[in-house]
Amino acid sequence: MAHVEHDVISGQNTTGHEWDGIKELNTPLPKWWVYVFWACVIWAIGYWVAMPTWPTTSDYSRGMMGYSSRGDLANELELQKKARSQWMTKLEAASLQQIKDDKTLLNYAMAGGKIAFGENCSACHGSGGVGVAGAYPRLADDEWIWGGSLDDIHQTIQYGIRNENSESRQSEMLAFGTGDALDKTQVDQLADYVLSLSSKTPAAGSPGEAIFAERCTACHQEGGVGTKELGAPALNNSIWLFKGDKESAKQGIVNQVTKPRHGVMPAWAGRLDAATIKMLAVYVHSMGGGK
Amino acid sequence: MSIFKHHAKVETNVFFLAVGILLTVIVGGLVEVVPLFTIESTIEKVDGVRPYSPLEQAGRDIYVREGCYNCHSQMIRPFKDEVERYGHYSLAAESKYDHPFQWASKRTGPDLARVGGKYTNDWQVRHLMNPRDVVPESVMPGYPHLMRALDQSTIVGNLTTLRIVGVPYTDEQLKNAKAHLVEQATTTAGAESAIAKAYPKAVVGDFDGNPQVVSEMDALVAFLQVLGTMVDFTTVDHTKIQR
Numbered sequence: 001m002a003h004v005e006h007d008v009i010s011g012q013n014t015t016g017h018e019w020d021g022i023k024e025l026n027t028p029l030p031k032w033w034v035y036v037f038w039a040c041v042i043w044a045i046g047y048w049v050a051m052p053t054w055p056t057t058s059d060y061s062r063g064m065m066g067y068s069s070r071g072d073l074a075n076e077l078e079l080q081k082k083a084r085s086q087w088m089t090k091l092e093a094a095s096l097q098q099i100k101d102d103k104t105l106l107n108y109a110m111a112g113g114k115i116a117f118g119e120n121c122s123a124c125h126g127s128g129g130v131g132v133a134g135a136y137p138r139l140a141d142d143e144w145i146w147g148g149s150l151d152d153i154h155q156t157i158q159y160g161i162r163n164e165n166s167e168s169r170q171s172e173m174l175a176f177g178t179g180d181a182l183d184k185t186q187v188d189q190l191a192d193y194v195l196s197l198s199s200k201t202p203a204a205g206s207p208g209e210a211i212f213a214e215r216c217t218a219c220h221q222e223g224g225v226g227t228k229e230l231g232a233p234a235l236n237n238s239i240w241l242f243k244g245d246k247e248s249a250k251q252g253i254v255n256q257v258t259k260p261r262h263g264v265m266p267a268w269a270g271r272l273d274a275a276t277i278k279m280l281a282v283y284v285h286s287m288g289g290g291k
Numbered sequence: 292m293s294i295f296k297h298h299a300k301v302e303t304n305v306f307f308l309a310v311g312i313l314l315t316v317i318v319g320g321l322v323e324v325v326p327l328f329t330i331e332s333t334i335e336k337v338d339g340v341r342p343y344s345p346l347e348q349a350g351r352d353i354y355v356r357e358g359c360y361n362c363h364s365q366m367i368r369p370f371k372d373e374v375e376r377y378g379h380y381s382l383a384a385e386s387k388y389d390h391p392f393q394w395a396s397k398r399t400g401p402d403l404a405r406v407g408g409k410y411t412n413d414w415q416v417r418h419l420m421n422p423r424d425v426v427p428e429s430v431m432p433g434y435p436h437l438m439r440a441l442d443q444s445t446i447v448g449n450l451t452t453l454r455i456v457g458v459p460y461t462d463e464q465l466k467n468a469k470a471h472l473v474e475q476a477t478t479t480a481g482a483e484s485a486i487a488k489a490y491p492k493a494v495v496g497d498f499d500g501n502p503q504v505v506s507e508m509d510a511l512v513a514f515l516q517v518l519g520t521m522v523d524f525t526t527v528d529h530t531k532i533q534r
Contacts, residue, residue: 136414
């Protein structure tokens with residue numbers, strides 16, 4: 001069936017096939033293409049020798065160049081660590097106060113702290129530390145539940161709050177609305193008084209004041225100034241974490257007294273290195289009115 | 292080179308061509324696929340990787356059902372920028388009990404391979420209910436429907452099936468699957484609970500703020516909280532996992 005013809009115009013033979021009078025030229029591949037093809041084959045053989053390629057029964061050929069993507073990464077990280085070590089070792093050695101006082105070190109810590117905050121902290125505390133109303137405290141103000149000194153902040157970031165870490169900050173507000181602790185009227189009176197604490201005129205002499213003095217001052221102190229060591233927030237100002245908006249403020253207090261909510265924060269000590277945590281502490285301290 | 296001149300004979304004969312294609316595919320498969328099952332270095336030898344607890348596995352199924360992998364990868368590649376942001380690069384060993392694995396290939400959202408423990412349960416629930424409540428610029432959809440009760444009827448069957456494909460659940464674990472599932476979402480015993488002992492590093496407790504119902508939210512958050520936490524990298528010999 002194959003009938004090869006010579007085509008005068010192109011100077012090539014046909015393949016010998018014919019479909020409805022259409023014949024196909026059997027033009028050889030361009031020389032450059034053939035050379036590139038064979039060059040690739042030779043390159044592949046070189047690649048087998050140089051790079052990790054061939055599987056063996058229980059292992060694979062490592063290649064003469066000893067390439068390893070994970071090894072490369074380890075080297076890169078080592079180089080990076082060296083490049084940063086000038087600052088990181090200084091940060092590790094310096095106290096938080098020293099970092100704050102040293103202008104160049106502070107500059108570095110602020111830049112590094114900002115990046116680490118964006119990746120690790122802003123999910124809850126918001127970019128710039130604005131916080132989430134009713135859930136996560138605002139860091140860009142001068143109200144601190146567990147203390148706002150450099151050391152307090154550093155401690156909180158390292159070990160977190162009410163988590164599994166043995167060093168984490170722990171405290172639990174008691175539920176006063178259950179059992180025989182406080183009845184409904186008493187809770188109501190107490191909420192009225194606590195609400196008044198944050199105004200300019202606390203309701204002195206009210207029944208709520210007596211209940212507060214008896215039940216709450218152990219942690220929240222007289223006048224509701226709070227105790228940082230226990231994470232008992234100050235009640236004598238208008239910064240509230242779990243209160244809600246103005247209309248539901250009293251209900252928010254009633255809820256907290258009867259069914260307390262407790263904020264939780266993860267520990268970062270295992271996840272971030274010591275220098276990064278210091279940078280974060282300095283950065284967070286700078287956000288608002290760090291004490 | 293005369294052998295190359297006769298290739299037309301193979302190419303124009305259906306039988307020889309089919310045999311040739313078959314041989315090529317067989318060789319390709321033998322060289323590229325089979326060794327992955329026999330080479331010992333494919334799966335790194337590290338301690339700590341365990342099968343998912345029933346609640347985590349249920350959460351994993353929800354993760355797949357909701358298509359989380361369409362926007363989130365679970366694969367930290369061995370690149371400097373990824374390791375800096377997400378933590379230690381992912382090991383093959385860490386997804387050896389994943390059927391199917393959730394490495395994924397697209398990151399509209401961040402990688403989740405080491406999201407376990409990074410945020411609190413409370414944050415995860417809030418974020419899943421409406422991501423913009425906590426991350427104003429987020430484009431992730433809300434998943435408030437996950438607050439419905441979890442269908443627990445299939446869990447034993449699921450784990451049994453996984454065992455068939457090689458996940459080493461013990462008879463004990465299969466027998467207690469349902470009890471473990473409920474316990475993980477309700478116990479207050481923490482690390483002392485039976486579930487935490489049967490599945491080390493499992494995060495236990497009420498996740499979604501409703502201890503009465505084991506919800507899909509409980510399951511998904513339990514899964515998210517264990518991601519990337521099983522291997523303790525401070526104990527890993529890095530020369531042994533280098534590839």
